[in-house]
Amino acid sequence: MKMITLKNLVHDYITRDDEGNAVGSKRAVNDVSLDVEPGQFIAILGHNGSGKSTLAKHLNALLYPTEGEVWLDGMNTKAEEHLWDIRQEAGMIFQNPDNQIIGQVVEEDVGFGPENMGVPTKEIWERVEESLKAVGMWEYRKKSPNRLSGGQKQRVSIAGVIAMHPKCIIMDEPTAMLDPNGRKDVIRAARALNDVERITIILITHYMEEAIYADKIFVMDKGKIALQGSPEEIFSHVEEMKKLHLDVPQVTLLAHELHKKGVKVPEGILTKEELAKALPDAASLSEKEQAKTDPGKASDSDFEENSKTQSAENGSGEAADQSGLRIEDISFEYERGTAMSVNALDHISLTIPENQFIGLIGHTGSGKSTFVQMLNGLLKPTEGSIYYNGQNIHADNYDRKNLRSEVGLVFQYPEHQLFETDVISDVMFGPRNLGLPEEECRSRALQALQQVGLQEQFYTQSPFDLSGGQKRRAAIAGVLAMHPRILILDEPTAGLDPRGRDEILDLISRMHKELKITVVLVSHSMEDVAKYVDRILVMDHGRIRYDDIPVRVFSHIAELEEMGLAAPQMTYIMQYLHQKGYPVNTNILTVEEGVREILKAV
Amino acid sequence: MFKEITLGQYYQTDSVLHRLDPRVKLIATFAYIIALFIVDNFWGYAVAAVFLILCIRLSNVPFRYIVRGMKGILMILMITVIFNLFLTPGETLVQVWKLRITREGVVFAVKMAVRLSFLILGSSLMTLTTTPNQLTDALESVMNPLKKLHVPVHEIAMMMSIALRFIPILMEETDKIMKAQIARGADFESKDLMKKIRSLVPLLVPLFISAFRRANDLAMAMEARCYRGGDGRTRMKPLVYTAKDRIAYSVVICFFLLCILTRVLL
Numbered sequence: 001m002k003m004i005t006l007k008n009l010v011h012d013y014i015t016r017d018d019e020g021n022a023v024g025s026k027r028a029v030n031d032v033s034l035d036v037e038p039g040q041f042i043a044i045l046g047h048n049g050s051g052k053s054t055l056a057k058h059l060n061a062l063l064y065p066t067e068g069e070v071w072l073d074g075m076n077t078k079a080e081e082h083l084w085d086i087r088q089e090a091g092m093i094f095q096n097p098d099n100q101i102i103g104q105v106v107e108e109d110v111g112f113g114p115e116n117m118g119v120p121t122k123e124i125w126e127r128v129e130e131s132l133k134a135v136g137m138w139e140y141r142k143k144s145p146n147r148l149s150g151g152q153k154q155r156v157s158i159a160g161v162i163a164m165h166p167k168c169i170i171m172d173e174p175t176a177m178l179d180p181n182g183r184k185d186v187i188r189a190a191r192a193l194n195d196v197e198r199i200t201i202i203l204i205t206h207y208m209e210e211a212i213y214a215d216k217i218f219v220m221d222k223g224k225i226a227l228q229g230s231p232e233e234i235f236s237h238v239e240e241m242k243k244l245h246l247d248v249p250q251v252t253l254l255a256h257e258l259h260k261k262g263v264k265v266p267e268g269i270l271t272k273e274e275l276a277k278a279l280p281d282a283a284s285l286s287e288k289e290q291a292k293t294d295p296g297k298a299s300d301s302d303f304e305e306n307s308k309t310q311s312a313e314n315g316s317g318e319a320a321d322q323s324g325l326r327i328e329d330i331s332f333e334y335e336r337g338t339a340m341s342v343n344a345l346d347h348i349s350l351t352i353p354e355n356q357f358i359g360l361i362g363h364t365g366s367g368k369s370t371f372v373q374m375l376n377g378l379l380k381p382t383e384g385s386i387y388y389n390g391q392n393i394h395a396d397n398y399d400r401k402n403l404r405s406e407v408g409l410v411f412q413y414p415e416h417q418l419f420e421t422d423v424i425s426d427v428m429f430g431p432r433n434l435g436l437p438e439e440e441c442r443s444r445a446l447q448a449l450q451q452v453g454l455q456e457q458f459y460t461q462s463p464f465d466l467s468g469g470q471k472r473r474a475a476i477a478g479v480l481a482m483h484p485r486i487l488i489l490d491e492p493t494a495g496l497d498p499r500g501r502d503e504i505l506d507l508i509s510r511m512h513k514e515l516k517i518t519v520v521l522v523s524h525s526m527e528d529v530a531k532y533v534d535r536i537l538v539m540d541h542g543r544i545r546y547d548d549i550p551v552r553v554f555s556h557i558a559e560l561e562e563m564g565l566a567a568p569q570m571t572y573i574m575q576y577l578h579q580k581g582y583p584v585n586t587n588i589l590t591v592e593e594g595v596r597e598i599l600k601a602v
Numbered sequence: 603m604f605k606e607i608t609l610g611q612y613y614q615t616d617s618v619l620h621r622l623d624p625r626v627k628l629i630a631t632f633a634y635i636i637a638l639f640i641v642d643n644f645w646g647y648a649v650a651a652v653f654l655i656l657c658i659r660l661s662n663v664p665f666r667y668i669v670r671g672m673k674g675i676l677m678i679l680m681i682t683v684i685f686n687l688f689l690t691p692g693e694t695l696v697q698v699w700k701l702r703i704t705r706e707g708v709v710f711a712v713k714m715a716v717r718l719s720f721l722i723l724g725s726s727l728m729t730l731t732t733t734p735n736q737l738t739d740a741l742e743s744v745m746n747p748l749k750k751l752h753v754p755v756h757e758i759a760m761m762m763s764i765a766l767r768f769i770p771i772l773m774e775e776t777d778k779i780m781k782a783q784i785a786r787g788a789d790f791e792s793k794d795l796m797k798k799i800r801s802l803v804p805l806l807v808p809l810f811i812s813a814f815r816r817a818n819d820l821a822m823a824m825e826a827r828c829y830r831g832g833d834g835r836t837r838m839k840p841l842v843y844t845a846k847d848r849i850a851y852s853v854v855i856c857f858f859l860l861c862i863l864t865r866v867l868l
Contacts, residue, residue, distance in 0.1 A: 060826055084828055092826040099819035102827075104735045104767050111838035116828040124838045142614070146770050160827065378781050401787055409785040416775075417782040419807035429804065433787030464811070478786060 001074050003168055003200045004036040004059060010067035011054050011223075028054040030223035031068070038167065039198040041191070043211035043231075046220035047245045048468055048497045052204045055220070056172045059202065060090035073167060088117060091161030093171040095495075097153035097178070098145075106148075106156050107132070107141040113164040124163075131159040134197075135189045149364060151182020155189055162193065168200040169193065175207060176495050179364045179524050181564055183207065206497045208235070208247045209569075212270045219244060236268030245499035250527065250569040250591055251275055257595045263602060272576040279582070280602055322390035324353040324518065325375060325407070325486065330384030332370055332542075344370040345381070346542035352486060352520065357512050359529035359550070360522045362539030363564035368522050369412075371539065372488045375520070376407040405434055408484030412491045414475035418463040423474050424449070426463050430482040441481075448481035449474070451515075452507055469500035473507070480511070487511070488520040493528065505532060530554065530568040530589035538565070551587045570594045611671075612733050617662035619731040623847040624740035630854045631728040637861040638717050638724075646864035647713075650720055653857050658723075661731050671726060672719070679718055686711040734766040736839075743841050756832030764820070772813060779808045 011029040014022045029051045036042055046052045057063040058070045061077040073089055075082040091113075094100045103109030107128050114124045132138040135155040145153055154174050161169055171190065175183040187210050193199045203210065211217055217234045219227040221244050227234055235241070235248045238256040248256070255269040255278070265278040332345040344367045352358065352375070362368045373379040374386060377393050377400045386393050393403055411417070420426035427445035436444070449459060452473040458466060463474055472492070479487065489508065493501040509532050512519045523529050529536060529550065536553040538546040540563040546553045554560070554567045557575070566572075574588040574597065584601050588594050619627070634653070641650055658665060692706030729737065742759035749755050780790060783804045790805070792798050 062822060062826060084830070087826060087828050092823075094819060094823055094826075096816075096819055098771055099816045100823035102764065102767065102820070102824060104733060104763065108735060108838060112824075112829075113827040115835050115838055116830065118834050118836050121836060121838060121840055124836065128838070145767075164827065373781065376785060378784060401789075404785055404787055409782075411778065411782045411785070414782065416812060417779055417786075417804075417808050419804045419811075429783075429788075430786040433789065482787065 001038075002035050002071070003038045003040070003073060004034075004202075005071040006032050006034050006055075006058075006068070007071070008033055008068035009055070009058060009065050009070060011051075011058065011063060012066045013054075028223055029058070032220075032223070032225055033068075034218060034225065034228070036168075036200060036202070038200055039194070040200055040215045041194045041213060042200070042202045043214035043217045044202065044204045044220060045206075045208070045211060045217060045234075045246055046226075047499050050220040051223040052220050053172050054223075056092070056170050056202065056204055059168075059170050060092050061086045062092070084117070088113075088164050089167045091164055091166035091169045093154065093157050093161060093169065093174045095173040095176050097150045097157065100157050101145045101153060101160075104144060105141075106137065106143050106145060109145060109156060110141075110159045110163050113160055117164060127163040127165070128159075131162040132156075134162055134193065135159045136185075149182055150178045151185045154178065154182070154186045158186070158189055158193075162197075162199075166199065168202065170202045170204075172204050173206065174203075175205060175210065180566065181363065183210070187213070206247075208249045208252075212249060219246065231270055232268040234268075235270060236266075238267065245497070247498045251573055253591050254570070254573065254594050254598075257591065258598060261595065261599055263599070272573045275573065276577055276580045276582075279577070279598070322387070324351060324389070326351045326387040326390075327374070328385050328387070330374060330381035330386060332367075332374065332379065333382050334370075344542050345374070347384070348542075348544050349384075350537070350544060350547055352518060354485065354518055355512075355516045356518045356535060357509070357533045358518070358520045359533035359536045360520055360539065361524070361526070361529060361536060361565060366539040366563070367542040368539050369490060370542075372409060372490055372520065372522060375486070375488060376404050376409050378409070401434065405430070405482040406484055407486045408479040408482055408488065410476055410479050410487070410489040410492060412494055413472075414479075414492075415463075415468070415471035418471060418475055418478075421462060422460050423454070423463050423466070424459045426474065427477045427481050430478055434482065444481045444483065445477070448477040451480055451511060452477045453503075469496055469503060472496070472500070472504065476504075476507075484517060486518040486520065488522070490522045491524065492521070493523070493525070501528075508532070526554070526566055526568040527570075527590075530570075538563070550589055554589060555587060611729070613663045613667065613730045615662045617660060617731065618846065619657065619661040619727075621846070622731075622850055623841055623843055624732045624736040625743055625841060626843075626847045626850045626854075627728050627732050628737070628740045628744060630850065631725050633854055633858050634724045635721055637858055638720055640865050641861050642713075642865055643868055645868050646861055647716055647720075649857070649860050649864060654720055654724055654727075657727055661727060663727070663730050668723060668726060668730065672722060675722060679715060682718060683711045683715050686714050735763055738763040738766070739837075739839070739841060760832075768813075768816065771816075772809070775812055776805065776809055779805055779812075 009029055009032045010027065012025040012027050015024045017023045032055065044052050044055070054063065058065060058077065059072060061083055064078060070077040072086050075086055077086055101109050102112050110128045110131055111124050114127050119127065129138070132141055135158050137152060137155050137159055140148065140152065145156060148156065158169070175186050178186065190201050190203060191213055194201045203214065205211060212231045214231055217229065217231055218225050219234060226244055227237060227240065235252045238248050238253060241248050249270060251272055252269055255265045255275055256267060258265050259267060265275065269275050269278060327348060327350050329347050329349050330345060331343070331347055334342045334344055348371065360368055360372070370379065374381055380394055388403055388406065391398060393400065418426050420429065424445050427448055428441045431441040431444045454470060454473050454477065458470065463471060466474060476492070492504050492508065496504065505528055508519055508521065511517060521529065521533060533550060536546065536548060536550050537544055538553060538560070545563065546556065554571050557567045557571065560567060568589050570588050570590055570593070571586065574584050574594060575586045577584050578586050582601055584597050588597055638650060641647055658668065687703055687707045688701055690704055690707035690710050692704035694702050695705055695708065696703045738759045741762070742755055745753070745755045784790065788801060788804055790801055792801060
């Protein structure tokens, strides 16, 4: 029997007026048919609004088909008598780790499902134990969920579903709000359940590196299935995936670009090992190369020189003028003087000059968020001082409101701070707080909205009616309208799909170039940081471990990994090729550089 | 900024009190509060104090931790004492201008202060040793007879436990939104009352929207996990009385009787 069968599934969202009359409808899923075999690992890809989540909610009867049928393990989801069997057999994991945990203690949350099913007490305990052990969270069973990291919370949620003994788990972007390490843990848990327990997994995701483990991938677009097949098949359609605003893994993209340049590698390569096998034999190459110079050495000196000029530039900037932020030996302790005191920042000194693009990386809890809140005076260091344009920002008569307009801070998920009735008023909130005349506020707001590329038709709409990406842009405009000279963005791409991510990053990079403002980008994505910034700060345990240009920082792979970080995927690929004897430089951060380097070698 | 509130927050450790059935603790606390208002002389207070100290010792919660939680309500305590001190009529002890301190006032103020602090210490000892979840379970069980009167006991208990789970999350969120709006130049420290009220809009609107979004998500997650109300549910941690609970009940009854005796006999 098939695990899941969709027959011509159609779903319309119906909008109703206040009296409950239907006034409009939007087709979210349009005539989808598919089969899933028991024990399969399925990935569903698609940009936001492509109908993935709606589809997922049909699989355990949270939504019912407008047309067509959904069968789960031989049960029609429309049949009311099977409702609870369906929900027990098809467990569901949602995106937000906080909003799906009911219990106040980990073990109680895991027991919630079995309690609802009426499982006897003794068996609940057995199930809780086996489920928590299956996701590696047994040691945390007595903890409060609020004390766990996002990845741990998601694993607790998975345990909560396993305790119901499902045949199938549907995961709706379970990793979208997690940091890279949390993401890895969740995916590892999902794969283990699939391998060991033979539980069918339906994984909806924006991260292509998670999809490569799937037995089969469905790509959705406009409510329909646009592509389906094995990961190799799907990712060999690089151009089509790009058209659907989706990514492919970097190694796949690299192979694709090489293929286009005439190198004989097949499409649809998913791992660096496959790439190494597909490339012309290393041994034959190195002979040719030996005749020239030793490549490793040449590139090393190359890179030394490069970084020297760069750091020299930094140095001269500091000495010459006072503009920008100067941070002098700051430390910060939460709950100072109590037993719970935590040293969040530990003697940090650095300068943030004008017109620089800085990346700030560090694992969760390394002090990044605390640090950026220091920069506009939201938090006051317990020791040390911060100067903006030569003035101490914590001096008694210092105008901190003005500082906050000069040093703009965009928090994580900035769309959660929108509150006005229309977009333009919301953007005007900042300028109004500065006490500017109404006309000036409006013109600044219009300008900011244009800068973030939001079309005029949205200006008078409620911010809550916008799509996720648009909301975020409106929120960023709200900070831009204050005309900051330094703009700090705390994970501005969190939770967005690949297209939204690229748009926001391009937008930030354009603002840096056109408005000549300094940007501090806090990010978990090494690929994004490598692509855009010209200086990286690495934080670990409240200290700045590295402050350098990207190539230099990413040459410390071992140290970065020790801090729970990583190098960009391309660096790993090039390192692997180097190990296999290919004469390539390993200081490569982006796909374009990688293509150039490999072309040079082969 | 909200993280300092420690009054009555569950303190994780192992003790006899922690292991007691939450219903015992709930009913005992109730009895203790009534007893505090029954006793009226030195011996009565002494009994109440000894009982409280014994319980605190049994709970393994550091005394300093409990007292630190009381800081927040020190103000209320002071105001009560001062009012009683100055406004009770009777035999004058000290008089400064129009303010009179009377003998009755002193006695009454001291009694009031002792009563209130015992009451707060006693009830926070309950919440310190009982997880909010156990407490809601206990409430559900104790209030169960009300079901016959069509009081939705299970639903109320579920609501309480969800509220307790989300309070820290919403507190954190408030802090975050506040900071985000301050970063946009908002002023939450204005002295002007009208301005102050208006400044709350950019805080409360996002907070409400977030709370609704979370409620929506949570409802869906609960449904997906087969939640369908209280009927047919089993319990992972059913409340079962054991020998130690029966002993605890007898101790509480003895204490209660003793309190009545001090009032009647002395």
